[in-house]
Amino acid sequence: MSTRRFAARLVLLSLTLLSFLPPARADEGMWLPMLLKQLNEADMQKKGLQLTVEQIYSVNQGSLKDAVVQFGGGCTGEIISDQGLLLTNHHCGYSQIQSHSSVEKDYLTKGYWAMSRDQELPNPGLTATFIVRMEDVTSQVLAGVPATGLGEAERERLVQQNGQRVAQAAVQGTHYQAFVRPFFNGNEYYMFVTEVFQDVRLVGAPPSAIGKFGGDTDNWMWPRHTGDFSLFRIYAGPDNKPATYSPDNKPFKPRHHLAISLNGVKPGDFTLVFGFPGRTNEYLTxxxxxxxxxxxxxxxxxxxxxxxxxxxxxxxxxxxxxxxxxxxxxxxxxxxxxxxxxxxxxxxxxxxxxxxxxxxxxxxxxxxxxxxxxxxxxxxxxxxxxxxxxxxxxxxxxxxxxxxxxxxxxxxxxxxxxxxxxxxxxxxxxxxxxxxxxxxxxxxxxxxxxxxxxxxxxxxxxxxxxxxxxxxxxxxxxxxxxxxxxxxxxxxxxxxxxxxxxxxxxxxxxxxxxxxxxxxxxxxxxxxxxxxxxxxxxxxxxxxxxxxxxxxxxxxxxxxxxxxxxxxxxQMQTDRKFYPDANSTLRVAYGQVAGYEPADGVRYAYYTTLDGLMAKADSANPDFEVPARLTDLYRKKDYGPYAVNGTVPVAFIATNHTTGGNSGSPVINGRGELIGVNFDRNWEGTMSDIMFDPDRVRNITLDVRYMLFVVDKYAGAKHLVNEMTLVSGPVAAPSEMKAKKKTKRLKKTK
Known part of the structure; x- marks a missing residue:
């Protein structure tokens, strides 16, 4: 065996052993970004965050929250270029891909890639919603609402009336929208000011054999090998503001877009999930x-x-x-x-x-x-x-x-x-x-x-x-x-x-x-x-x-x-930090990369690879069909700059608390760079909407390097990769992350 091959296997063995260290305990909580400073900053930095919370959520300057959108009504997406390129899950964009498909143009089966801007497909009714700011409006919403003696229907009517008045006043004379949501079962109320873009076009989607690989068999399961991503682009009017579809609209220029890290992950690495979790009921009786x-x-x-x-x-x-x-x-x-x-x-x-x-x-x-x-x-x-x-x-x-x-x-x-x-x-x-x-x-x-x-x-x-x-x-x-x-x-x-x-x-x-x-x-x-x-x-x-x-x-x-x-x-548990149940509003969850033990004698590593995907390949089972081109790239080991130890990373797991609505959420490292796209939870952890088990709950993330490999090497859509900001080599210090001019861009590969 050559020294080079031996070294590569030694590294892989080391990573495998690391993945079997005693599992980290999952990090419960879906936190309001505006409250991170007082509730979570110290704990996040202890776990590996190298940013300040101002770099995560800020009203006054571009921050991570300005690269995160609610995609449609039930998913999350993230902006990955300064030209409005949006990354989300394949299953989040599935209905749009389906709407453009027919027996003659079967984009579900074959995939779709726009090789020029004029090939990007409009999607009537699809929106991308940014959060401009959020505000505690509890006192305004509960003004004139008796604490007791009022029927719930009447109380809700007064609360809705007050909330609408507060929201309308907040955006009067602007193009923004606003809404108010209850938190802690109506003990608190927060207002969200939003910017809603209505021209969102399909840019790229892998074939279902990649985007849905594993199908219902693997759904909610780990280990996972699903390339669950699709690409869209937000378009805006000439003033960079929301506009209905027009061929004259231009790609949106965001306040912030996420740089993409090629440095990968290892056990214990900090992970932050930013998104719009749908519904949880952690405080049920x-x-x-x-x-x-x-x-x-x-x-x-x-x-x-x-x-x-x-x-x-x-x-x-x-x-x-x-x-x-x-x-x-x-x-x-x-x-x-x-x-x-x-x-x-x-x-x-x-x-x-x-x-x-x-x-x-x-x-x-x-x-x-x-x-x-x-x-x-x-x-x-x-x-x-x-x-x-x-x-x-x-x-x-x-x-x-x-x-x-x-x-x-x-x-x-x-x-x-x-x-x-x-x-x-x-x-x-x-x-x-x-x-x-x-x-x-x-x-x-x-x-x-x-x-x-x-x-x-x-x-x-x-x-x-x-x-x-x-x-x-x-x-x-x-x-x-x-x-x-x-x-x-x-x-x-x-x-x-x-x-x-x-x-x-x-x-x-x-x-x-x-x-x-x-x-x-x-x-x-x-x-x-x-x-x-x-x-x-x-x-x-x-x-x-x-x-x-x-x-x-x-x-x-x-x-x-x-x-x-x-x-x-x-009142009873004054030493406990309470987080509100999810209600489709912007939240932060954070944790660390870790494997877990689902049952006695069973240990799961923290990552999967293209090798594991090919081992699952089964042409007789529609859930595990592999496209011929992917098989060809695998046989040739034609992986470009996205390989690690002779294979391509596909997915990894971490201890973040997620739920429905977090699909498509960016998974971000301690330096504020995109390392993956959240797309699922492990089956053993699905009860986390009701009760959290810190030893077994894991969120499943598409490794961003697999996404890049599919876009670049499989689809031949290198022009999309070229507009992204890719970071590799020695990591930048936190202070350098604020300046785009110091972000290192990966050199073009042949």
Whole structure:
């Protein structure tokens, strides 16, 4: 063996041994950037941050937050060039890639790369939102709102009214937007001033065999080898401000863009995740956790399992159906598997019992000799129990309506026509009905483009059976009870679905248009007598009359109790740093690169490589197909400057606390450089939305070097790499990171 090969193997062995050191404990918390100075700066710097918090979040100068956007409504993206180039996950851009795809131009399968600016594809409705600043507006929002004695609905009305007034005043006379969100269950309120860009174009996406490699098999799992990224570009008007799409718009010039580090990671390295996490419920009571674990999650898992099975079969049988349902399938499957992992994690942690232990301590604290404390907190927990007990059947009924009944696309579409049906029944003026019909016609185009009647009929047969059997009988509409009697036996709902789809005129675009035209001409019965409309109307009417009112009363009561309970917990645990639950607002999570031990005798390294990807390759399994060009690059070891020890790093894990909405978030090192793109959590850590396990929670990150390798060597889109700022070699000191002129740019490679 040559000395060079021996040295390379020695380095690789050293990294492997490092990855098996006792795992670091994960870092819980999704922190507000404006509060980092007082809550987190010292701890972050102890873990390896070399920046000041002013370099992370600043209102007065460009900072890391100015390179982070909310991508669409549910993901995060980051700016990686001074020309508005935006990096996010492949699964975040999936619906846009799908919208540009057809059987003839199958960008999902083949990928897409714009080789010039005029090839970058517009995406109507897609936005990129920057946070300009955030502000504590608790006192303004709660002004005139009594602390007690006010119903939750009335309190919420006053809070919303005050919040809107504060937000409008903050952006009056500017092109900015603003909104106010509650924190700590409504104990605090913060305002976010935003800049929303509306012209966001698709620049590049790898084929699904790279961007979705591992598919549903590997989803939420580690080790992972998914090239989960896509590239977009933000365009602006001539003044660099937001503008609707125009061919005359220019690439946006950001206040800050992220330099990209080629130096890689090792165990213990500091990592910062900056993004827009969606929803967490860390402060649920034992009854709330039990409801989720024993009722809600099992019902939703059961329904989605049935639907996914049907979609999978039909998508494999037809390329047209595959493209139509690709984004919908991915969305359904994502949380289906997450809920399964979440329940496994909650069981392993014995979460309900641990919550009860905390509640016992709270009860003891609340019932001390302090009379005021006892009056405020002493009776909270019995009230929680009473309200959650009243919610059990209602929660199940709600979930079967939303997941099963509304999981049938025909019913979902029919329900979208309910306002028109109400207008027609109320004999609304013809001009208003005509205007509504024209608007509904426009909306129908996108629906039917991605709709397949035979597939949906199969879904209806399965999901209506689950809906009727799973909903408590007392909460089923009489219409559905009658159908169950009319179509008995194990094939009853399949027989009904066959009749329904044969008789309904809402299953094709042409027929639906005809129905809408008849309504516009005064024939309301064309819609009101349609069997799909009648079924969904019965379900929704029953839901609004018999499920939603008592559900709202109980959940409003729980909201009031939760606000008081969390205030009490913060008083009881004065030495604890509390972070607010995620609510799709900008947050910072931080941690360190680390492997973990998911089970007895099992240890996972902190990284994966292209070698591991090729070892998984299986042409007989669609989840593990590998493009021929990637195989060719692997055989030739044609890796450019992105290789380490003879292979290309693909992904790594760290201890950051993340959730849905963090998809696409930049993962940044201690010097403020991009080292990866967050795209998932490990399955053993999915319960972190409810309860955190510091030994097992890991966020999964695409190594930025794999992204660069795919763009450069696989796609041949070197022009995109050339506009990025790449940092390699000796690392810069923190003070140097502020000056772009001192950032080292990687020399062009052949």
């Amino acid at each position: 034992s009854w709330g956790v039990d409801e989720l674990y024993s009722l809600s999650n099992p019902a939703k898992i059961k329904v989605r399992d049935a639907k996914l099975h049907i979609l999978d079969q039909d998508m494999k049988a037809s390329d047209k159906v595959r493209i139509q349902y690709a984004a919908k399938y991915a969305s359904l499957a994502n949380y289906w598997k997450k809920w399964i992992g979440e329940n496994r994690g909650l069981k392993k942690l014995d979460a309900v019992a641990r919550k009860r232990e905390q509640e016992a301590r709270f009860t003891q604290w609340a019932n001390t000799s302090d009379a005021a404390r006892k009056a405020t907190y002493g009776a909270l927990l019995p009230e929680f129990e009473k309200n959650y007990n009243s919610l059990r059947d209602l929660t199940v009924a709600r979930d079967y309506v939303t997941e099963a009944a509304m999981g049938v696309e025909l019913l979902l579409y029919a329900n979208s026509l309910s306002a028109l049906g109400d207008m027609a029944a109320a004999k609304t003026p013809a001009a208003d009905i005509t205007a509504a019909v024209e608007k509904l016609k426009k909306g129908a185009v996108g629906f039917f483009r991605n709709y397949n009647k035979p597939t949906d009929q199969k879904v209806a047969a399965a999901l209506l059976a689950l809906y009727a059997d799973g909903t408590p009988t007392a909460l089923l509409p009489d219409y559905v009870k009658a159908l169950r009697k009319q179509y008995p036996g194990p094939t009853g709902w399949a027989n009904y679905a066959s009749t329904l789809y044969a008789k309904s005129r809402l299953t094709t675009q042409a027929d639906a248009y005809a129905v809408l035209d008849e309504v516009a001409q005064g024939n309301a019965r064309a819609l009101l007598n349609d069997p799909a409309y009648q079924l969904v109307n019965a379900i929704v009417t029953n839901y609004r009359a018999n499920i939603l009112p008592p559900y709202t009363i109980a959940t409003d009561n729980v909201a009031v109790l939760s606000r008081t309970y969390l205030a009490g917990l913060r």
